[in-house]
Amino acid sequence: KMSRMRQRIATRLKEAQETTAMLTTFQEVDMGNLMEMRAKYKDEFQLRHGVKLGFMSAFVKASTKALLEIPAINAYIDDNTKEVVYHNYCDISVAVASPNGLVVPVLRNTESMSFADVEQEIANYSNKAKAGTLAIEDMAGGTFTISNGGVYGSLMGTPIINLPQSAILGMHATKMRPVVVNVSRIPFS
Numbered sequence: 001k002m003s004r005m006r007q008r009i010a011t012r013l014k015e016a017q018e019t020t021a022m023l024t025t026f027q028e029v030d031m032g033n034l035m036e037m038r039a040k041y042k043d044e045f046q047l048r049h050g051v052k053l054g055f056m057s058a059f060v061k062a063s064t065k066a067l068l069e070i071p072a073i074n075a076y077i078d079d080n081t082k083e084v085v086y087h088n089y090c091d092i093s094v095a096v097a098s099p100n101g102l103v104v105p106v107l108r109n110t111e112s113m114s115f116a117d118v119e120q121e122i123a124n125y126s127n128k129a130k131a132g133t134l135a136i137e138d139m140a141g142g143t144f145t146i147s148n149g150g151v152y153g154s155l156m157g158t159p160i161i162n163l164p165q166s167a168i169l170g171m172h173a174t175k176m177r178p179v180v181v182n183v184s185r186i187p188f189s
Contacts, residue, residue: 003100005100005103005136006100006101012162012163013160013162015163016160016161016162016163017160019163020161020163022158022160022161024158024170026156030179030181031055031174034055034058035174038053038054038055041053045115045116048116049116049119049120050120051116051119051120051123052119052123053115053119054119054122055171055174056094056118056119056122056146056148057115057116057118057119057122058115059146059148059169059171060092060094060107060110060113060118060146061110061113061115061118063090063092063110063144063146063169064090064092064110064111064113067090067143067144068090068111071086071087072084072086072166073144073166073167074086074087074090074143074144074166075087075166076143076164076165076166077164077166079164087143089108089109089111089143090109090110090111090143090144091106091107091108091109091110091141091142091143091144092106092107092110092142092143092144092145092146093105093106093107093139093142093144093145093146093162093165094106094107094122094125094145094146094148095145095146095147095148096122096125096126096129097126097129097130097151098129098130098132098134099130099132100132102147103129103134103139104139104142104145104147104162105125105128105129105134105138105139106138106139106140106141106142107121107122125138142162142165143165144165144167144168144169145159145161145162145165145167145168145169146168146169146171147159147168147169147170147171148170148171148172149170149171149172149173150171150172150173150174153173154172154173155172155173155175156172157170157172158170
């Protein structure tokens with residue numbers, strides 16, 4: 001039988017599908033520089049901060065920067081007043097695995113967090129999720145969500161918005177592929 005929390009999550013996700021006009025776009029990104037940076041600094045980072053350097057801190061910090069530059073994405077429409085409510089902070093929900101499925105705890109005030117702060121907080125939430133000690137308060141109030149299906153090998157997907165948020169970023173697997181770089185140097189006939 002589904003736990004009460006899983007039932008509530010399922011109800012809210014279905015509600016989001018039925019009540020929002022969701023649009024999904026797919027973009028491939030060259031992760032080469034980020035992968036190189038991570039490989040170069042991961043050992044030093046772990047020694048200094050006691051936590052592994054993953055990609056999620058870069059995704060969180062990049063998303064935070066975008067949310068601050070485009071406040072409408074970090075806002076929601078109040079159902080009662082029909083007004084757009086803007087947040088002056090970024091509370092990013094990050095999907096983490098638990099024995100009972102994905103849960104989405106909230107990193108609070110990511111605009112004031114460092115890469116190390118983000119990685120440490122994700123590690124803390126991951127440990128709490130595995131131990132089954134995440135509280136409802138840990139998962140309430142996010143202004144934007146990042147879901148990472150790539151840890152399961154997913155190449156693409158359509159994540160469901162976590163209401164009342166207005167957007168979600170779905171990250172997927174990193175694959176090594178040949179690509180054209182610096183197109184301006186390629187001679188065309």
